[in-house]
Amino acid sequence: xxxxxxxxxxxxxxxxxxxxxVKAGHVVMTAASGRDGVTLARRERPDLVFMDIVMDDVxxxxxxxxxxxxxxxxxxPVVVVSSKNQKADKMWAQxxxxxxxxxxxxxxxxxxxxxxxxxxxxxxxx
Numbered sequence: 001x002x003x004x005x006x007x008x009x010x011x012x013x014x015x016x017x018x019x020x021x022v023k024a025g026h027v028v029m030t031a032a033s034g035r036d037g038v039t040l041a042r043r044e045r046p047d048l049v050f051m052d053i054v055m056d057d058v059x060x061x062x063x064x065x066x067x068x069x070x071x072x073x074x075x076x077p078v079v080v081v082s083s084k085n086q087k088a089d090k091m092w093a094q095x096x097x098x099x100x101x102x103x104x105x106x107x108x109x110x111x112x113x114x115x116x117x118x119x120x121x122x123x124x125x126x
Contacts, residue, residue, distance in 0.1 A: 034058030
């Protein structure tokens with residue numbers, strides 16, 4: 001079981017990710033904005049963060065960079081989950097410190113594979 005944070009301003013996308021990850025046996029926290037996501041990650045120190053890009057207050061690029069530059073959260077892997085599907089978007093996310101990039105709508109298999117790869121198979125047994 002991993003402790004995961006979903007940072008997503010769309011309630012529909014946030015609920016989809018949360019429900020999928022909870023059903024897989026993980027503990028899931030959510031934040032509806034980049035600013036709240038960074039605050040929650042600093043307080044709770046999740047094992048992995050799923051980060052949207054396009055958000056009103058602080059975008060996912062800035063939030064990812066903030067987490068990576070902080071010695072207390074820099075070790076936490078960030079996976080971007082975005083509707084942006086251009087090569088430049090993926091490269092920019094990687095430059096900000098993201099360890100993975102999924103394009104919406106991401107399949108359940110792709111999402112769970114990121115958890116397995118980045119958290120070391122921390123999924124609870126079925």
